[in-house]
Amino acid sequence: MYICRRSQIISSPMVFIAIILLMGTSGCSSSPHQLSLNEILSRHDIDSVKSYTYRCTAGAHRGASVDHRENTMAALINANRLSKYGFIEFDVQYSADKIIVIYHDQRMLRQFGSIRSVGETNYARLKEISEGEIIAYADVIDRLGKKLNIEIKSQGDEAEDRHLADEIIADLKARKRLDDVLISSISKDLVRYINDRHPTVETGQIFWVTPSTYLPFDTLTQKLYETIDTVQADYLMLHVANLRNIDDLLKLKPSDRTLVFWDFDDNIYILHADLADRLWGDSFLKAFFRSWHFKLARFFRD
Numbered sequence: 001m002y003i004c005r006r007s008q009i010i011s012s013p014m015v016f017i018a019i020i021l022l023m024g025t026s027g028c029s030s031s032p033h034q035l036s037l038n039e040i041l042s043r044h045d046i047d048s049v050k051s052y053t054y055r056c057t058a059g060a061h062r063g064a065s066v067d068h069r070e071n072t073m074a075a076l077i078n079a080n081r082l083s084k085y086g087f088i089e090f091d092v093q094y095s096a097d098k099i100i101v102i103y104h105d106q107r108m109l110r111q112f113g114s115i116r117s118v119g120e121t122n123y124a125r126l127k128e129i130s131e132g133e134i135i136a137y138a139d140v141i142d143r144l145g146k147k148l149n150i151e152i153k154s155q156g157d158e159a160e161d162r163h164l165a166d167e168i169i170a171d172l173k174a175r176k177r178l179d180d181v182l183i184s185s186i187s188k189d190l191v192r193y194i195n196d197r198h199p200t201v202e203t204g205q206i207f208w209v210t211p212s213t214y215l216p217f218d219t220l221t222q223k224l225y226e227t228i229d230t231v232q233a234d235y236l237m238l239h240v241a242n243l244r245n246i247d248d249l250l251k252l253k254p255s256d257r258t259l260v261f262w263d264f265d266d267n268i269y270i271l272h273a274d275l276a277d278r279l280w281g282d283s284f285l286k287a288f289f290r291s292w293h294f295k296l297a298r299f300f301r302d
Contacts, residue, residue, distance in 0.1 A: 030297035033086035055294040060085040061268040087147040099123040100137040154187035161190045192231040205233040216245040
């Protein structure tokens, strides 16, 4: 990792130019949604053998889901407004009448005390049970200006999963928003399908806990990367418990795969371990400037 010193910064012409451009356009303060990996490890009470100053982008998991009920209009709109979130993640699935709704669970029990399945309930009834808090994707997508990570909630019906993914991607393309969106799923079959059918769409494979979460052996960590290599996912989404294995995850990480960590609250982080970790189609140059802007801001702050 490059260690910033004033003499080193000034002696490099390329970095000196970057300083001038970055300070001229955005000053020396980093965005609130830019954190170091060290800060994230500390936030989650995780000790690491090494110190990591890698830049991370913090997003809103299921919207601003600490201050509002997850995946609701209030949670998503507030996440879009707050500078501490660099992007917004939310979940989509079908109602019984094939309206795309934003909701995480298969059933409404946890959120609204009903055992009814979302996929077996018409949208009008979903709104009635949730008192309007279960919303349609179409009603909010144009109100969200930030980058998005949309999770396709697989209910085990492969044909339906594919149809939902196709409909979401077609809609985003029509809205000219496809470059702003990452699509993830826990279903390996669906991730593979999206990469085969829509190769320009960036995809993520989701995991909660795996053997490598608590047994940080190289062979187990390598299996995670082999899995996403098989489905050709662009990024690997892991629960924050996997930060305990960060040393191995970084040591074995392929340069063309990005790590993302999520929690059950509003935390979700994209780790920029190298300049190849640039989702949403960002260019190498943009990634370079963001990286140096972050380093310079931290250098002058500290």
